[in-house]
Amino acid sequence: MELNTVHHFDCIEGMHQLPDMSIDLAVVDPPYGINFRSSNRKKYPLKSSDGILNDELDNADFLESVIVEINRVLKTNSHIYWFTRWDKVKIQQPLLEKFFQVKNSLIWMKMVGRWVISEEPTPDNMKTFCFARKAAGT
Numbered sequence: 332m333e334l335n336t337v338h339h340f341d342c343i344e345g346m347h348q349l350p351d352m353s354i355d356l357a358v359v360d361p362p363y364g365i366n367f368r369s370s371n372r373k374k375y376p377l378k379s380s381d382g383i384l385n386d387e388l389d390n391a392d393f394l395e396s397v398i399v400e401i402n403r404v405l406k407t408n409s410h411i412y413w414f415t416r417w418d419k420v421k422i423q424q425p426l427l428e429k430f431f432q433v434k435n436s437l438i439w440m441k442m443v444g445r446w447v448i449s450e451e452p453t454p455d456n457m458k459t460f461c462f463a464r465k466a467a468g469t
């Protein structure tokens with residue numbers, strides 16, 4: 332696979348092209364399993380107005396298949412940042428813990444940008460993610 336290039340393909344198929352333990356860092360923004368429908372743009376609808384691929388409420392099997400493949404390609408002692416939504420951590424952290432040592436749960440406070448539409452801490456302006464490490468022997 333060509334390096335330093337943005338590739339657009341199914342993530343599982345893409346990772347199948349990568350050798351074992353060849354990746355230094357995984358930054359993953361998967362479908363959270365929230366059946367998301369964007370209502371943000373009525374005039375020029377986003378692709379997500381019709382829903383997001385693999386975003387069904389019960390998408391844990393899909394997410395686990397992604398995690399399995401990330402675990403294969405990630406180098407030992409390397410890290411993964413796994414974005415999710417605050418109320419999905421309780422489902423997705425155990426999936427990560429099957430393979431990784433979850434070290435922390437982090438909040439990214441988005442101080443600027445079009446998602447900052449409320450002063451309240453909402454899932455739009457506060458992104459939750461898990462930070463984990465691939466330990467030796469996993």
Ligand SMILES: C[S@@+](CC[C@H](N)C(=O)[O-])C[C@H]1O[C@@H](n2cnc3c(N)ncnc32)[C@H](O)[C@@H]1O
Pocket residue numbers: 340341342343360361362363383384385
């Ligand atoms: C939470 S969204 C991430 C959006 C992205 N970070 C952005 O700012 O546009 C999850 C994305 O994963 C994509 N997706 C779902 N299944 C996928 C798969 N098997 N391979 C690659 N991408 C997939 C969805 O189409 C969606 O765009």
